[in-house]
Amino acid sequence: MSDQQRKPRAEEYVAEGRNARGEWRPPYPIRYAPLLQWPVRLKALFKWTFGWPGFLWPVNLSLLLISIVSWYFTQPEIIRCVDFEFSWIAQIWLRNQVMMWLYYGGFHYYLYIKKGEGRNKKYDPNWPAEDSRLFLFRDQVYDNVFWTAGVAGMIWTGYEVLAMWLFANGHIPWLEWARNPIWFVAWFFIIPFWREFHFYWVHRLIHWKPLYKHVHYLHHKNKNPNAWSGMAMHPIETMLYLSVCMIHFVVPSHPIHFLFDLQHAALGPANGHHGYEGPIVKGKVPTGSYFHYLHHRYFECNYGESTIPLDRWFGTFRDGLPDGEGSKLAEEHKD
Ligand SMILES: [Zn+2]
Numbered sequence: 001m002s003d004q005q006r007k008p009r010a011e012e013y014v015a016e017g018r019n020a021r022g023e024w025r026p027p028y029p030i031r032y033a034p035l036l037q038w039p040v041r042l043k044a045l046f047k048w049t050f051g052w053p054g055f056l057w058p059v060n061l062s063l064l065l066i067s068i069v070s071w072y073f074t075q076p077e078i079i080r081c082v083d084f085e086f087s088w089i090a091q092i093w094l095r096n097q098v099m100m101w102l103y104y105g106g107f108h109y110y111l112y113i114k115k116g117e118g119r120n121k122k123y124d125p126n127w128p129a130e131d132s133r134l135f136l137f138r139d140q141v142y143d144n145v146f147w148t149a150g151v152a153g154m155i156w157t158g159y160e161v162l163a164m165w166l167f168a169n170g171h172i173p174w175l176e177w178a179r180n181p182i183w184f185v186a187w188f189f190i191i192p193f194w195r196e197f198h199f200y201w202v203h204r205l206i207h208w209k210p211l212y213k214h215v216h217y218l219h220h221k222n223k224n225p226n227a228w229s230g231m232a233m234h235p236i237e238t239m240l241y242l243s244v245c246m247i248h249f250v251v252p253s254h255p256i257h258f259l260f261d262l263q264h265a266a267l268g269p270a271n272g273h274h275g276y277e278g279p280i281v282k283g284k285v286p287t288g289s290y291f292h293y294l295h296h297r298y299f300e301c302n303y304g305e306s307t308i309p310l311d312r313w314f315g316t317f318r319d320g321l322p323d324g325e326g327s328k329l330a331e332e333h334k335d
């Protein structure tokens with residue numbers, strides 16, 4: 001066994017700044033965005049909204065930029081979408097594959113192939129499982145790529161194809177920039193919150209025992225997630241999770257809002273699952289979600305994300321410190 005593969009001893013872990021089990025933990029607690037807090041802290045709120053990293057930069061605005069580019073440069077003309085035809089459907093599928101391979105693949109290449117950060121600030125000391133019966137093809141990364149790019153990539157495309165057909169045929173309302181500029185811009189701010197709200201409730205639902213047992217268990221095989229684990233989900237979970245975009249079937253919006261909502265949901269999980277505390281790349285790229293990592297590690301905490309304090313309101317928040325908020329929540333899954 002090479003030195004790289006050998007499991008380090010507890011003392012070696014401690015020397016690396018890890019606990020004896022090898023886990024790397026931030027020395028500071030997870031904090032919620034200063035948005036829905038009382039009393040209002042205006043300065044903190046301003047910094048969170050416009051600062052780096054903050055609400056706008058870099059994640060939300062980069063995803064918005066991706067949506068704008070994909071709408072103007074890669075989207076089939078809406079007139080072609082009046083009938084279901086192979087050519088425009090294939091174009092959308094291919095575009096989504098390219099985006100997934102670049103986005104998820106980019107994190108994977110840098111963190112897990114090039115090992116650009118080594119194990120520095122990697123929450124779990126182990127690399128993705130190889131030769132494990134738990135995963136398809138006995139390999140965690142191959143399994144995750146199959147579910148994320150293969151299965152979720154198809155379901156994502158399916159929602160988009162349906163929506164473009166509905167828009168093209170006038171079956172769902174189309175919001176014009178010229179008529180409703182305020183609403184048009186407001187949508188871009190609303191979508192990240194709507195996503196978080198929807199995710200929390202879908203996630204609570206699939207932790208209901210019968211659904212967990214048959215559906216959500218698949219995502220939770222990834223106790224030690226990597227970038228490709230993001231959408232490694234059972235198809236029913238993927239359908240529920242991406243149903244976030246169905247709000248556009250009811251509330252008037254433009255296809256670009258629809259694209260932003262769905263791409264945000266389909267690409268965003270790479271940030272939440274790659275397993276490293278950001279910022280990465282010489283401390284320059286803010287990314288990562290210790291919040292969601294703790295959900296994978298302990299199951300019954302942190303169902304949502306860290307902007308709307310839903311977990312705190314419903315008593316499932318864990319801040320990550322050994323004796324911090326939520327540290328008494330169940331340690332292991334009860335199954
Ligand atoms: Zn997850």
Ligand SMILES: [Zn+2]
Nearest residue numbers: 203207216295
């Ligand atoms: Zn879960």
